[in-house]
Amino acid sequence: MAYSTKLVCPIQRTVAMIADKWKVIVIANLGEGTKRFRELQRAMQGVTPKVLTRQLRDLEHDGLVSRKAYAEVPPRVEYTLTPLGRSLLPVLQQLHHWAVANSDSLLKHSTTPDGEAEAEEASLEQTA
Template sequence: MRSSMHTKLECPIMATIAMISDKWKVVIICKLKGGTMRFNELMRALKGVTQKVLTHQLRELEADGLVARKIYAEVPPRVEYSLTPLGETLVPVLNDLEAWARDHADEIIAARNAHQEAVASK
């Protein structure tokens, strides 16, 4: 999936969705929109994520330019994560997507239920 960014020329929406579609990425971005967080703060905020998965997701978000990682020369080492200016431009888009989902949740649930009933009655 990571190598498919060439699809941006074909479909920028698909390229963007591919970039943020892993299970935890949108949640990480939403947590970081509240401000800078340390790794362990993110671990606590994201119930159910493993350290390995969170590390991988943060590295990919960093590689895509959406998240910045700052290391402090302290003992013990302190690492903080924050949204980059590019990452911050994604926040209003995600807010709009969330609003759309809330506005249409009942319609989506009704459509799914109707579909299940139609399939079950065949």
């Protein structure tokens, strides 16, 4: 079956929207409920504040995450998935199930151009 540009382009746009290293993990964490910046950062070991800020801004710009700032001292900002972001959760869950079911095959074929196995394995268990 040949895929038309009309079918593939929306898929490519969607994948590009969530392709950065931390975006799927942000979405999965917010799928558990509203969180503050520090809560997200603690849940996502290894992400720097600068990178997390960029990921959240991108997801907000794309309409997947909403940011609510409260006029309080100290300032309080909360992040939550929008209805559009929430609608992505079942898709990510299906992708997770596929990745787990095919993990042996994926790891077997996961090599760098020079033939060495990838050193870093994405932790899909955190997104379940």
